[in-house]
Amino acid sequence: MNTTTAGTASRPVAVITGASRGLGLQLARALARHGWRLVLTARSASLAAVQAELAAVTEVVALTGSVVDDDHRERLAKAAERFGGAGLLVNNASTLAGYDLAGAPMPALADFPLPGLLETFEVNVLAPIALTRLLLPQLRRHGGSVVNLSSDAAREAYAGWGGYGASKAALDHASAVLALEEPELRVWAVDPGDMRTEMHQDAFPGEDISDRPLPGDVAVPGILALLTRQPASGRYLVSDLTGGR
Secondary structure (H helix, E strand, O other): OOOOOOOHHHOOEEEEEOOOOHHHHHHHHHHHHOOOEEEEEEOOOOHHHHHHHHOOOOOEEEEEOOOOOHHHHHHHHHHHHHOOOOOEEEEOOOOOOOOOOOOOOOOOHHHOOHHHHHHHHHHHHHHHHHHHHHHHHHHHHHOOEEEEEOOHHHOOOOOOOHHHHHHHHHHHHHHHHHHHHOOOOEEEEEEOOOOOOHHHHHHOOOOOOOOOOOOOOOHHHHHHHHHHHOOOOEEEEHHHHOOOO
16 A cells, blocks of 8 residues: 655545545544545535544545536546546445435335436436546546445345345446446445445334444445555455455
8 A cells, every 4th residue: 555654745645535434434544544545425514523623634525415416526626636546436426215214114116206216327327337437537547446336235136125235236237338448447336335324314213223344344444455456447345445444
C-alpha cells in the first residue's frame, strides 16, 4: 500500500462514497491513519462531523450530496484533482430499494415501485460508472485502483432482493469489463459479506443482527489487504482476503 508521508503532496488520494457511516466511514478512518488524503461524500449531514474528526489526522474534503447528481460528481472529481488526483476510488454508496423502507420488508419484484427500482439502479450502477469515468484520467495517471462494493445477492437469488441483487450483478459485470478495458488499473469488485450496519438492519427490520461482524473488523482489513497485495483485477470475497476472520 502506498502510505508515504514524505510531504503532503506525495500522499495518495482516495475518493470514497457513502462515507458518513458503516463501511465507508470505517474505511475512511483506516486510510487516514495510513496517510491517505481523502475526498468523501454522502447524503447525510453527519458527514460534516466526519470531516471534523478526520481533519485532525489527514487532509480531507467532505462534500454532502448524492452521487446520482451530475454536478455533485463533478465537484468530487475537481476536489480530488486539487489534491493532485485520485489514486483510489471506492464506490461504496448504495441503496436497498431506492426509497426509505421504514420498517417494511424488502419489496418483491412484482411489487417493487418502478421509481424505486430506477433509483436503485441509478445509485448502485449508473452513479459508480459515471464517477469512475470522471476520475479515469486521474486514476490512469497514478496507476490507481477502483473498489466497487458488491454483495452475495449479486450471485445468489434471495426473495425480496431482486432489485438490489440485480443492480449489484450489473455493477460486477461493469467492473469486469472496465478491468479488461483499463489493464493498467486494478478494478476490484468486493463482496464484504453480511455486516452489522444500518443498511443491513433496514433489510431485516425487527431482527437481531448482532451476530454479524462490524465493517471495521472484517471488510476494512480485506480492502486494506487488496491495496497492500495489489492482486489482479477481479471479484473478491472479504472472507478470502482475511482468512475467514
